[in-house]
Amino acid sequence: MTPAEQQFLLRNQLPDSYLVSAEKWFAPLLACLAQKAKRTGPPLVIGINGSQGSGKSTLADYLCSMLGERHKLRCVSLSLDDFYLTRQQRAKLATEIHPLLQTRGVPGTHDIPLALQTLNSLIGATDESNDILIPRFDKSQDERRPAADCDSVKGPLDIILFEGWCVGAKPQADEQLQQPVNNLEAQQDSQGVWRHYVNQALAGEYQTLFQLLDLLIMLQAPSFDAVFNWRLEQEEKLIARLGGLKGSENSTMVQSGIMSAAQIADFIAHYQRITEQSLREMPQRADHLFKLDNQRRIISAQSRY
DSSP: OOHHHHHHHHHHTOOTHHHHHHHHHHHHHHHHHHHHHTSSSSOEEEEEEEOTTSSHHHHHHHHHHHHHHHHOOOEEEEEGGGGBOOHHHHHHHHHHTOGGGGSSSSTTSBOHHHHHHHHHHHHHOOSSSSOEEEOOEETTTTEEOOGGGSEEEOSOOSEEEEEETTTTOOOOOGGGGSSOSSHHHHHHOTTOHHHHHHHHHHHTHHHHHHTTOSEEEEEEOSOGGGHHHHHHHHHHHHHHHTTOOTTOTTHHHHGGGOOOHHHHHHHHHTTHHHHHHHHHHGGGTOSEEEEEOTTSOEEEEEEOO
8 A cells, every 4th residue: 555545545434444445436537637738728627516425536646646646637626515605695595596506515505606716727737936825614613614714726737536426417407497306405495586596596607617617527316315314424434533522621612613413404405306307317427426325335337438
């Protein structure tokens, strides 16, 4: 095991067996990306789509680490999650448009101009003279991190990985918005104001952002039902990473922004409509598709290249 692989496993709290599976499924993808990235021109921008807890950020980290170590490519990974509007900005939307917009996640709750600015700066970076700030979002506090706590990179880059649960998603037709998909929509958005706003946001500047993608990778969940367990596991990892151990003096403080199982069920209901839409239509147009089982194991892979 190489030092880069060891560091990757440590960062993501993964067993050694992950590397065996990753080598089996992702080695052809790494070779494909490396070949494309080594052509002259701007950096390759790769989108990674997958439902909550599907392993998007883990895959992005793995690809970034291995492309750097094995192929000597300069890579950076960023997440749509890091471009959430501030809590105050979302509170304003909740007051002026619909209360459900207080909850981060859906289109309309991201700072897309900032995402476009950041991606275009990374794409256009031609030398190492300037640092490019990569915004980061602290989910445990539901707030952006101060600039001093964020990352920065220098150009030029070979590959930019951009992951997010709705990266590459398409809007629905208006008639598809009429019927609620769950109790949250039926009870808290009975007039459809929230879901129409979200759909309009997705149809607008989000598509401008997604047009920057050269390739789209999809981690396809078996169904939306699997997302709850995956998201619960994700939250438990967040607690462990923050040191929120039972009985510790700081556990209450650390876990103040951590969600319970009931809160997670309510939270992921916000994502259901677009997730299910993507599960239906995105596999046909993804450049690289990895199908997952209920345990988040890859069971098949397809590539258009």
